[in-house]
Amino acid sequence: MMSDSAAIRFTGVRLARGSRTIIDEADFCLPQGCVTAVIGPSGAGKSTLLYAITGDLNPSAGKVEVLGKQLPLRSTRELYALRRRMGVLLQGNGLLTDLSVFENVALPLRVHADLDRDELTERVLAKLKAVGLEEAGELMPQQLSGGMARRVALARALALDPPLMLYDEPLTGLDPIACGLILDLIRRLNDEFGMSSLVITHHVRETLEMCDRVAIIANHGIAFEGTPSELDTVDDPLIRQFMEGRPDGPLTFDYKRAGKESADA
Numbered sequence: 194m195m196s197d198s199a200a201i202r203f204t205g206v207r208l209a210r211g212s213r214t215i216i217d218e219a220d221f222c223l224p225q226g227c228v229t230a231v232i233g234p235s236g237a238g239k240s241t242l243l244y245a246i247t248g249d250l251n252p253s254a255g256k257v258e259v260l261g262k263q264l265p266l267r268s269t270r271e272l273y274a275l276r277r278r279m280g281v282l283l284q285g286n287g288l289l290t291d292l293s294v295f296e297n298v299a300l301p302l303r304v305h306a307d308l309d310r311d312e313l314t315e316r317v318l319a320k321l322k323a324v325g326l327e328e329a330g331e332l333m334p335q336q337l338s339g340g341m342a343r344r345v346a347l348a349r350a351l352a353l354d355p356p357l358m359l360y361d362e363p364l365t366g367l368d369p370i371a372c373g374l375i376l377d378l379i380r381r382l383n384d385e386f387g388m389s390s391l392v393i394t395h396h397v398r399e400t401l402e403m404c405d406r407v408a409i410i411a412n413h414g415i416a417f418e419g420t421p422s423e424l425d426t427v428d429d430p431l432i433r434q435f436m437e438g439r440p441d442g443p444l445t446f447d448y449k450r451a452g453k454e455s456a457d458a
């Protein structure tokens with residue numbers, strides 16, 4: 194069991210890909226009920242952190258705890274049980290194109306929940322309503338705008354009522370209005386359903402306006418963790434370089450084949 198009420202806790206974690214250390218000595222906490230943004234230069238290891246949370250990548254050192262479980266788990270069965278408690282929204286949406294919107298959202302329920310037809314319909318419509326698409330169930334994915342497709346994927350990620358939501362670049366490819374809508378939904382759903390949410394994003398300014406906490410991954414570790422207003426007051430040159438989008442400074446962008454790898458430019 195986890196020692197406190199964090200939804201996610203990393204203690205002294207090292208994450209490696211082959212012989213390359215991507216993140217080292219990382220301490221990170223996502224308190225329950227919070228929306229935490231994870232930002233940082235391209236290639237710094239944000240998605241790698243996500244894979245460690247979903248149990249796709251085991252830490253080579255340190256402790257990763259998610260929803261009260263320490264990873265890696267002893268069996269695939271336990272890992273799948275934990276994954277059912279995480280809603281994951283990936284960049285590509287992953288909607289099945291030969292299934293309607295309704296059936297896409299129903300899919301995890303059909304596979305993992307033992308519901309009768311009425312219960313299933315009620316649950317799917319509730320999730321579609323939560324994302325403002327209650328009347329779109331009949332549509333096929335090809336008939337959706339990018340923003341609608343993202344919302345359907347979000348409804349599907351919510352289908353099993355996960356206590357933890359993980360978003361990897363939820364705003365990619367969306368216009369500013371659709372971005373605002375998705376960020377608003379992430380915040381609202383987190384609070385309404387009593388979830389905890391982690392949002393990996395390059396849309397730094399917009400996301401900082403709505404999140405409770407922010408972690409910056411840079412130079413192989415967690416370079417900052419705190420609230421958005423604390424971030425405003427930090428004068429660490431590395432943090433300022435990233436926040437101001439300057440190519441020159443302590444952030445390194447060289448690729449190294451072994452040892453500690455630097456972020457891609």
Ligand SMILES: Nc1ncnc2c1ncn2[C@@H]1O[C@H](COP(=O)(O)OP(=O)(O)OP(=O)(O)O)[C@@H](O)[C@H]1O
Binds near residue numbers: 233242
């Ligand atoms: N499957 C893999 N095998 C080997 N190396 C990998 C693998 N996936 C990622 N990497 C390496 O790990 C580094 C961190 O990648 P990651 O995708 O976590 O970065 P990121 O911060 O999410 O980047 P971006 O913002 O561009 O999505 C990359 O530079 C890449 O070289």
